[in-house]
Amino acid sequence: xxxxxxxxxxxxxxxxxxxxxxxxxxxxxxxxxxxxxxxxxxxxxxxxxxxxxxxxxxxxxxxxxxxxxxxxxxxxxxxxxxxxxxxxxxxxxxxxxxxxxxxxxxxxxxxxxxxxxxxxxxxxxxxxxxxxxxxxxxxxxxxxxxxxxxxxxxxxxxxxxxxxxxxxxxxxxxxxxxxxxxxxxxxxxx
Amino acid sequence: xxxxxxxxxxxxxxxxxxxxxxxxxxxxxxxxxxxxxxxxxxxxxxxxxxxxxxxxxxxxxxxxxxxxxxxxxxxxxxxxxxxxxxxxxxxxxxxxxxxxxxxxxxxxxxxxxxxxxxxxxxxxxxxxxxxxxxxxxxxxxxxxxxxxxxxxxxxxxxxxxxxxxxxxxxxxxxxxxxxxxxxxxxxxxx
DNA sequence: TGTACATCAGTGAACGCGCGTTCACTGATGTAC
DNA sequence: TGTACATCAGTGAACGCGCGTTCACTGATGTAC
Numbered sequence: 001x002x003x004x005x006x007x008x009x010x011x012x013x014x015x016x017x018x019x020x021x022x023x024x025x026x027x028x029x030x031x032x033x034x035x036x037x038x039x040x041x042x043x044x045x046x047x048x049x050x051x052x053x054x055x056x057x058x059x060x061x062x063x064x065x066x067x068x069x070x071x072x073x074x075x076x077x078x079x080x081x082x083x084x085x086x087x088x089x090x091x092x093x094x095x096x097x098x099x100x101x102x103x104x105x106x107x108x109x110x111x112x113x114x115x116x117x118x119x120x121x122x123x124x125x126x127x128x129x130x131x132x133x134x135x136x137x138x139x140x141x142x143x144x145x146x147x148x149x150x151x152x153x154x155x156x157x158x159x160x161x162x163x164x165x166x167x168x169x170x171x172x173x174x175x176x177x178x179x180x181x182x183x184x185x186x187x188x189x190x
Numbered sequence: 191x192x193x194x195x196x197x198x199x200x201x202x203x204x205x206x207x208x209x210x211x212x213x214x215x216x217x218x219x220x221x222x223x224x225x226x227x228x229x230x231x232x233x234x235x236x237x238x239x240x241x242x243x244x245x246x247x248x249x250x251x252x253x254x255x256x257x258x259x260x261x262x263x264x265x266x267x268x269x270x271x272x273x274x275x276x277x278x279x280x281x282x283x284x285x286x287x288x289x290x291x292x293x294x295x296x297x298x299x300x301x302x303x304x305x306x307x308x309x310x311x312x313x314x315x316x317x318x319x320x321x322x323x324x325x326x327x328x329x330x331x332x333x334x335x336x337x338x339x340x341x342x343x344x345x346x347x348x349x350x351x352x353x354x355x356x357x358x359x360x361x362x363x364x365x366x367x368x369x370x371x372x373x374x375x376x377x378x379x380x
Numbered sequence: 381t382g383t384a385c386a387t388c389a390g391t392g393a394a395c396g397c398g399c400g401t402t403c404a405c406t407g408a409t410g411t412a413c
Numbered sequence: 414t415g416t417a418c419a420t421c422a423g424t425g426a427a428c429g430c431g432c433g434t435t436c437a438c439t440g441a442t443g444t445a446c
Contacts (some may be wrong), residue, residue: 001423002423003422008421010428043425044424045422045423046422046423046424049422
């Protein structure tokens with residue numbers, strides 16, 4: 001049966017939001033179109049009324065994920081709070097609600113250019129935002145921001161790849177957080 | 191036809207080596223057992239004479255990848271040389287010959303515990319080795335080593351996820367390298 | 381050392397299954413008058 | 414405002430395909446005597 005235009009948009013949003021979480025949890029290849037649509041409350045056939053292909057969904061859902069996480073970043077009062085949230089056990093255990101870079105970087109490297117472009121835009125925004133939050137603006141702010149982002153992404157991802165409960169899993173998060181916070185203080189003083 | 195015991199071992203080695211490269215290039219799910227065996231010069235049916243399942247191959251091939259890369263690390267004269275090699279464009283463009291952490295962390299986070307355990311061992315060794323190479327041993331060596339490893343892995347992975355040729359792709363590698371080298375010098379002086 | 385037989389790595393057809401995608405159908409919504 | 418018809422989002426069966434795995438078969442290797 002046909003559905004109101006507002007409902008169509010709302011349904012598309014629902015699929016997009018579910019996809020952005022599921023992709024981060026299971027990877028692009030780990031989510032079947034059928035499973036996705038079921039999780040969104042539909043049958044699989046309707047998928048192609050909203051998206052050309054699974055590939056084009058990947059790009060759209062990744063963009064949605066970056067949007068989600070950008071909002072989450074904005075909510076943080078300052079850089080230390082942002083770091084604590086990013087490198088938390090909660091974030092590690094709920095990749096569907098956490099950073100797309102940590103969850104989908106490797107997947108994206110094997111995706112077509114369109115997906116990579118979306119990834120790059122989101123990453124650029126993340127770097128820029130962290131750069132702006134750095135109090136010291138000594139020309140090394142960009143370098144410092146990139147140093148923070150690569151460590152955040154690396155630590156979160158590595159922590160997920162290690163067996164649940166292994167000391168190394170928590171060490172990676174905590175040590176990265178402590179190290180980053182120390183650096184921020186040193187820069188403030190210097 | 192039956193084959194000599196030496197030949198059997200050699201064939202198994204070949205499959206393992208090909209798998210360790212292919213998995214790093216295309217991910218665990220991106221490599222079909224048939225493709226792997228063809229690449230190794232066999233037909234697919236013989237696979238199960240060597241491995242219980244694709245999953246058990248994943249663990250064995252990951253271990254092989256860590257072994258490869260540990261040898262490569264040993265070849266580096268000092269830490270700066272190791273960093274230059276790790277964060278090179280060549281390493282980024284040939285994931286099959288580069289660090290398994292950067293290529294397979296996300297994949298491993300979705301694999302069974304056995305695979306994660308292998309991942310953790312390889313990562314621990316990498317951290318330990320870099321820690322030993324740090325001249326300053328001020329009790330922060332472990333923290334410093336983890337800071338380096340997370341940055342190396344994060345930068346390499348992010349550089350691969352960005353569109354080929356984008357300025358950000360090279361910037362991530364170069365900035366991470368420059369930043370890490372500066373830190374090493376500062377620690378030497380301090 | 382030579383012979384007879386058991387073993388088993390590699391082959392390629394076959395299996396069941398899940399995937400992305402297509403399509404005829406339905407019926408409420410949107411539109412033309 | 415009311416009516417007649419076209420539209421099209423959602424449904425669920427069906428498709429072709431590639432996957433991991435199994436299996437009967439082959440014949441050189443390994444072993445027992």
